[in-house]
Amino acid sequence: AVELGExxxxxxxxxxxxxxxxxxxxxxxxxxLEKNPTDSLPMI
Structure with missing residues (x-):
């Protein structure tokens, strides 16, 4: 939970x-993208 909050x-x-x-x-x-090519970037 602490990591998520940070x-x-x-x-x-x-x-x-x-x-x-x-x-x-x-x-x-x-x-x-280079570090996590399979992860989709969240829309901010």
């Missing part, structure tokens, strides 16, 4: 940052 905080914090910087969002999404 990851949710990171996602929310990152979502706010990404909305202001879509280029960083793009590269971050690419990194996620």
């Amino acid at each position: 990851s949710l905080q990171k996602v929310q914090s990152y979502a706010r940052h990404a909305s202001a910087n879509p280029t960083i969002r793009y590269f971050h999404d690419r990194q996620l």
Whole structure:
């Protein structure tokens, strides 16, 4: 439960940052795809 809460905080914090910087969002999404190619990215 603690890990889920921490990851949710990171996602929310990152979502706010990404909305202001879509280029960083793009590269971050690419990194996620490279690490987990079978996982679908959540729509933020």
